[in-house]
Amino acid sequence: MEHLSWRRALLLVLLGLAAAALVLVVPESRLPAVTRTVMLAGAAMSLNLLIGNAGLVSMGHGLFLGFGAYVVAIGSVKHGLSLSWCIALAISSAVVLAVVSAIIALRARALFFGLLTLALSQVAFVFVARNYALTGGDDGLVGINVPKWLDSDLAQHFVAVGVTTAVCLLLLMILASPFGAILRALRDNPERVASLGGHPKHIEFIAFVIAGILAAIMGVVAAITDQAVEPTLISWTTGATLLVMVALGGRFTFLGPILGVVILETTRTLVQTYSEHSDLVVGLLVMGCALAFPEGIGPSLQGSRLGRWFGGPVHMAEAATPPSTERTAAP
Amino acid sequence: MDGRLILAQVVAGVATGALYFLVASGLTLIWGALGVVNLAHGSFFMLAAFAATTLVHQLGPGLGLLCALVVVPLLVLVFAVALETTLFRRVYVGGIWGQLLLSFGLLLVVNDLVRTGFGAVSRSIVAPDFLQGFVEIFGVRLAKYQLAILATTGLVALYLWHLLARSRTGRLIRAAVDDPAMLGAVGVDVKALRTRVMGIAAVLAGIAGVIAAPRGAVNTTIDVQIVVIAFAVIVIGGLGSVWGALVAALLVGIAEALSTLVIDQGGEVVIFALMALVLFVMPTGFQTIAGRD
Amino acid sequence: MRLMQRDARKALLVLCLGMLTATPVAAQGEPVVIAGTFDLSGAAADVGKDAFEGAKLAIEIVNGRGGVLGRKLELRHQDNGTNPQKSVDQATAMIRDGAKFLMAPQSSGSAIAVNKAVSGKLKIPTCVSTSTADDITIKDFQPYIFTMSANSYMESRAIATRLAKEPFKRYAVISADYAGGRSGANRFKEFIKELNPNAEIVVEEYPKFGATDYTASINKVLAAKPDYVWSILFGADLITFTKQAQAIGFFEQVNKHFLALYDGNTLKALGDAAVVGTEGWQRVPVNIVSKGAAEGQAYVSGFKAKNGVYPSDWAGLAYDCVMIWAQAVEAAKSIEPDAVMKAIETTEFKSVRGPLKFGAFDHQGEVPVYIGKVVQSKEFGQPLLDIAEIIPGSIARPAEDVVRKLRGN
Known part of the structure; x- marks a missing residue:
């Protein structure tokens, strides 16, 4: 495991460097779109800690992403706090939010858990979209102040890449640790974990909180790179989009979520440049993938040489047997 | 806030809830009984509403709506069966993931095609003459059209009850809700059953779309709007339970309508708050399905 | 040898002269790029599509007249899916690729974002066609923006001015629950009480945006x-x-x-269901502009000929954006941002809605607010507003000291 981990870590760093080096290839005018994709990739990776590894299908991950972004925006735009204060505030309050929503959401199981997270994010969405004085309502907040060194597309891209890489490395460490092993064991066979003396609820709780905090950190990145927030970031559409990205890329492959984000976001951005039918093209693409790769594209790459180098599964063995929690929903 | 206002609100809430029921009942059947999660279920509703506006524009309010009520659900049925047999059938094997992806993609595709075909501008049709205006009961004005929605939904619910209680398909559906694994084991053609239930669900959504059309604006946002509410209804009512969905739909409709009397920011937050509350207290909804969590 | 030297020198001279003149010649041949990020899909697709058609028509007409400063116009557009962040990304990209003028997106959230994050930052003349958000010209004002729609202050002021003359005392206020609606409602409440001390607001209702049931509010x-x-x-x-x-x-x-905002599309969709005798206000009423200024007539007949239908308000606002910018360029004799914006501040333009000026301190178009009663029109084959009063922008607009006060300086 250790050896594997080192190779993976190196790969991640190389991938991060490659993403940073995109600035040499991508025209300057397209860079913000690329930066946005990197931010979403980090968010999808944090979501997959829940989906692929804990078997918790969260549909409301936008809650944390939006929360992180909104705390920074409110702090900066409404109260004129400096960015570092905003970030500290965002992350510390995200811990509280993650703990509270974990307590609520984890009461429900399987798909009901997903729907409960969806309901939570929708309640938060309506709250944000209707509190005009605090959040700017549906117009959102524009004009987040960043320090001078951060006020360029280049710097923002590097920050997004840096944070996303760090988040991925952290996730890799978590998954390679005994905790990661328990998490997957729990996903596949909760009774066994319990009978061996583990506390399934505690483990899931910790995973949920970590994923929530990491998503909030990506939300901070979104606030910094966009210098603006708007409420759809919190709504279920963001949560559902991230879910589809993870599913499309492959939830049982470590880097699957990134693959899903890159494919979907690049397609949409490109199509939008030329046509108003991005929904049609993205929709057909997703349908095609559903038929060709119901388990996501990542796993189908695993057989190939490319796939092995791309960073095969953290848990190849489990990929063959879909977790039990999902079977219950699909008799 | 007097009693009459509350009564008017309750009637309005029941009428809204009736539409929710028509969409949610089909969804709860295919999901609860056959494990099919169709995020694009609201697309049937939207397609039906647009088709109804076209027929009414061509044939006039009376004849047009009557035709729509007969023809449109059948068209939606054909569409749903075609989708089920050509696309959905291929992804059941992989569990919910293939279905989530497929139906999410479908939702986007149908929405784009409807926008291209019917335009992005909201459409509107008038109700037939005899359904315009109101009746006054206990000094409360009740819109005739709302009552017509209630009557239609009542008829459909009766038919549904008949179908579930008396027909072979109904028995199979109930059996599937109780124990899905048994169904295949005793030699039931689950494949055909899925197609049939998907068809029934689409017809219900189609009827809802047609009767909802004269009530308000028809545009390309109603598909997602209704399906999200339908999921909330299902969760509150209990997966696979048609009658649970009925109670939940009315509850949601009434809660939404009454809440607008006390809070000034629309009712949707109430739906999700209710959903979160129900799941928090009863993590599997009101109706717990044996053997599945 | 000498001959050759002289020839070489001559050739060099010709080359240099050629290069000197070649640059402007090449530029003259190249079209001027106008960038537009439109809400072509998503929640505001109905408005975005019409705005796009309006902009396209304006560019065709300008090009038909020979373009601006002898150069043709070219519209480059992208679909932002009614998403503010996408709007910002797309606008930024198109400007960096050489666009000289930007059409802001239609929904308010996106327009506000583009105003702050693109127009001011990249110093690019930007026209807001449909958003009525006060912030754009008041709190978030930056010198490269100009607006073609009366803002929510002006519309509410115009309506309150008219209603204050009527004997009504007990007012009800209804708005969908969104930022623009809330701000319009707040302004109206403030103005009607100021202009008619007897007026009181007896009930306020804010149903959710896109609600399907209004029984409670009614x-x-x-x-x-x-x-x-x-x-x-x-x-x-x-x-x-x-x-x-x-x-x-x-x-x-x-x-x-x-009273409601009866835009052309809504009236058309309502058809027979439109309630004759109720009142409304509009931004670019086709029945008025088609019989008014020559520009208005050319616009309506041009649109009808091209698209087979009468244009909506949204099309007219976007059309004016392009036309006004083109006139500003001609007046400034330059497409450079600062020269164009100077011309916006100082020129009297010809718009679809008649002569038009912009506030030098806020670049708010001093456009009129049209108020009238709903009638069924045989001529247009759809319900329309029979305009009873046209309140000039110069009366409804906030004065300079008011704007400065609202900006907090």
């Missing part, structure tokens, strides 16, 4: 027994409200003393 408004119902409902909300209110006799009950 009944609550009726229960408060208002003399006049002011609303800022439009589009799908106005259609749904109208039908449900009509069904229970709301409009008779309030003697048709009801």
Whole structure:
């Protein structure tokens, strides 16, 4: 495991460097779109800690992403706090939010858990979209102040890449640790974990909180790179989009979520440049993938040489047997 | 806030809830009984509403709506069966993931095609003459059209009850809700059953779309709007339970309508708050399905 | 040898001269790029599509006249899916690729974002066609923006000015629950009380945006027994409200003393269901502009010839954006941002809605607000507003000291 981990870590760093080096290839005018994709990739990776590894299908991950972004925006735009204060505030309050929503959401199981997270994010969405004085309502907040060194597309891209890489490395460490092993064991066979003396609820709780905090950190990145927030970031559409990205890329492959984000976001951005039918093209693409790769594209790459180098599964063995929690929903 | 206002609100809430029921009942059947999660279920509703506006524009309010009520659900049925047999059938094997992806993609595709075909501008049709205006009961004005929605939904619910209680398909559906694994084991053609239930669900959504059309604006946002509410209804009512969905739909409709009397920011937050509350207290909804969590 | 040297020198001279003149010649041949990020899909697709058609028509007409400063115009557009962040990304990209003028997106959230994050930052002349958000010209004002729609201050002021002359005292306020609606409602409440000290607001209702049932709002408004119902409902909300209110006799009950934002598309969609006798306001009423200034006539007939239908308000606003910018370029004799914006501040333009000036301190177009009663028009084959009063922008607009006060300086 250790050896594997080192190779993976190196790969991640190389991938991060490659993403940073995109600035040499991508025209300057397209860079913000690329930066946005990197931010979403980090968010999808944090979501997959829940989906692929804990078997918790969260549909409301936008809650944390939006929360992180909104705390920074409110702090900066409404109260004129400096960015570092905003970030500290965002992350510390995200811990509280993650703990509270974990307590609520984890009461429900399987798909009901997903729907409960969806309901939570929708309640938060309506709250944000209707509190005009605090959040700017549906117009959102524009004009987040960043320090001078951060006020360029280049710097923002590097920050997004840096944070996303760090988040991925952290996730890799978590998954390679005994905790990661328990998490997957729990996903596949909760009774066994319990009978061996583990506390399934505690483990899931910790995973949920970590994923929530990491998503909030990506939300901070979104606030910094966009210098603006708007409420759809919190709504279920963001949560559902991230879910589809993870599913499309492959939830049982470590880097699957990134693959899903890159494919979907690049397609949409490109199509939008030329046509108003991005929904049609993205929709057909997703349908095609559903038929060709119901388990996501990542796993189908695993057989190939490319796939092995791309960073095969953290848990190849489990990929063959879909977790039990999902079977219950699909008799 | 007097009693009459509350009564008017309750009637309005029941009428809204009736539409929710028509969409949610089909969804709860295919999901609860056959494990099919169709995020694009609201697309049937939207397609039906647009088709109804076209027929009414061509044939006039009376004849047009009557035709729509007969023809449109059948068209939606054909569409749903075609989708089920050509696309959905291929992804059941992989569990919910293939279905989530497929139906999410479908939702986007149908929405784009409807926008291209019917335009992005909201459409509107008038109700037939005899359904315009109101009746006054206990000094409360009740819109005739709302009552017509209630009557239609009542008829459909009766038919549904008949179908579930008396027909072979109904028995199979109930059996599937109780124990899905048994169904295949005793030699039931689950494949055909899925197609049939998907068809029934689409017809219900189609009827809802047609009767909802004269009530308000028809545009390309109603598909997602209704399906999200339908999921909330299902969760509150209990997966696979048609009658649970009925109670939940009315509850949601009434809660939404009454809440607008006390809070000034629309009712949707109430739906999700209710959903979160129900799941928090009863993590599997009101109706717990044996053997599945 | 000498000959050759002289020839070489001559050739060099010709080359240099050629290069000197070649640059402007090449530029003259190249079209001027106008960038537009439109809400072509997503929640505001109905508005975005029309704005796009309006902009396209304007560019065709300008090019038909030979373009600006002898150069043709080229519209490059992208679909932002009604998403503010996408709008910002797309606008930024198109400007960096050489666009000289930007059409802001249609929804308010996106327009506000583009105003702050693109227009001001990249110093690019930007026209806001449809958003009425006050912030754009007041709090978030930056010198490269100009707006073609009366902002929410102006519309509310115009309506309050007109209503204050009427004997109504008890007002009801209805708006969908969104930032623009809330701000319009707040301004109206403030102005009507200021202009008519006897006026009081007896009930306020803010149903959710895109609501499917308005029974509660309708009944609550009726229960408060208002003399006049002011609303800022439009589009799908106005259609749904109208039908449900009509069904229970709301409009008779309030003697048709009801006002809404009856834009052309909504009136057309309502068709026979439009409540004749209720009042409304509009941004670019086709029945007025088609009979007014020459520019208005050319616009309506051009649009009808091209698209087979009469244009909506949204098309007219976007059309004016392009036309005004083109005139500013001609007046400035330059496409450079600072020269163009200077011309915006100092020129009197010819718009679809007649002569038009912009505030030097806020670049707010001093466009009129059209108020009238709903009628069924045989000529246009759809319901229209029979415009009773045209309140000039110069009267409705906030004065310079008011703007400075609202900006907090």
